[in-house]
Amino acid sequence: MNKKVVGISFGRKMGNTDVMIKTALMECEKAGNEVQFIRVDDLDIKTCTGCIACVEGMISGRGKGECHLKDDFYIIDEALMECDAVIVGSPTYVLSPTGRFKTVCDRIGPSHDVTFRKAIFDEGLMAGKAVDTLPDERSFKPRVGALLSVGGAMTRNWLSFMLPTMYEFTMSMGIDVVDMHEYFGAMAYEHVLGNEKEMLRAKLMGQNIAKALAAEIEEERTKWRGKEEGVCPVCHCDMLTVSKDRTYVECPVCGIPGEVEVVDGKIKTTFSKEEQKRSRLHWDGKLEHSTEIKTRAAGPGQIPNLKELKKAYQNYLNS
Numbered sequence: 001m002n003k004k005v006v007g008i009s010f011g012r013k014m015g016n017t018d019v020m021i022k023t024a025l026m027e028c029e030k031a032g033n034e035v036q037f038i039r040v041d042d043l044d045i046k047t048c049t050g051c052i053a054c055v056e057g058m059i060s061g062r063g064k065g066e067c068h069l070k071d072d073f074y075i076i077d078e079a080l081m082e083c084d085a086v087i088v089g090s091p092t093y094v095l096s097p098t099g100r101f102k103t104v105c106d107r108i109g110p111s112h113d114v115t116f117r118k119a120i121f122d123e124g125l126m127a128g129k130a131v132d133t134l135p136d137e138r139s140f141k142p143r144v145g146a147l148l149s150v151g152g153a154m155t156r157n158w159l160s161f162m163l164p165t166m167y168e169f170t171m172s173m174g175i176d177v178v179d180m181h182e183y184f185g186a187m188a189y190e191h192v193l194g195n196e197k198e199m200l201r202a203k204l205m206g207q208n209i210a211k212a213l214a215a216e217i218e219e220e221r222t223k224w225r226g227k228e229e230g231v232c233p234v235c236h237c238d239m240l241t242v243s244k245d246r247t248y249v250e251c252p253v254c255g256i257p258g259e260v261e262v263v264d265g266k267i268k269t270t271f272s273k274e275e276q277k278r279s280r281l282h283w284d285g286k287l288e289h290s291t292e293i294k295t296r297a298a299g300p301g302q303i304p305n306l307k308e309l310k311k312a313y314q315n316y317l318n319s
């Protein structure tokens with residue numbers, strides 16, 4: 001049975017990001033998969049207002065996680081619901097992905113968190129609710145993904161926040177990232193079409209997605225296929241958080257602690273199997289977060305006179 005692969009580009013029309021994603025999609029299509037391409041800058045995507053109506057609606061049972069904003073986000077949403085794999089690419093703007101990339105991630109956000117949706121879906125079925133009144137059942141099918149960052153800078157560290165930030169796109173939905181790549185030094189070429197090494201890497205990304213989709217067992221489907229291993233065995237990124245009052249390092253993508261030591265002059269990191277399991281890229285880690293959000297109202301943070309306290313600020317320095 002053919003699988004569906006969507007490529008989502010945050011780059012310029014026919015720029016490096018567009019072409020590399022399309023190259024990967026061509027390989028997926030050669031393997032017998034159905035492909036789709038979306039260039040986000042062609043869409044009208046409004047900024048998330050932080051109203052949390054999407055989450056509140058699901059928790060209260062009055063909604064399915066819909067956003068009240070009316071724009072073209074539904075195109076991306078439907079493509080993600082339909083696909084079995086997604087290839088996401090973005091150029092580098094000041095060390096990290098574009099502003100439009102972050103806008104889309106904010107709109108995906110907690111409303112698409114698979115642990116939120118699954119709990120509410122199951123509770124709704126038990127309560128006898130109709131399926132079409134519950135979060136989209138397609139949310140729960142397994143998906144794989146690949147991340148592509150493109151930077152003109154000749155040194156790799158000018159792309160330092162790219163891949164860690166790009167996990168925001170796949171995190172909520174629990175998409176298993178099986179490959180990722182950083183193309184830096186793009187300014188040395190008029191176009192990636194003149195860089196054979198990078199074009200081959202884009203083809204390999206598509207082939208890796210196709211192989212993952214063809215896998216018959218879960219372990220084979222989700223296994224890491226990227227060439228870059230990284231210091232974290234879960235997200236395979238190289239970034240670590242170090243604090244002066246800690247005796248451990250932390251992966252800022254996965255949110256898990258690990259041990260660090262110097263062996264033969266080289267830094268070595270170790271993350272236990274238990275901590276790897278509770279990475280926020282996995283079900284256990286996401287469940288921790290969605291549970292704390294759902295139970296927040298039970299805390300001591302309610303302010304009875306909040307409306308009165310806000311009055312001193314409502315007109316202060318407003319034009």
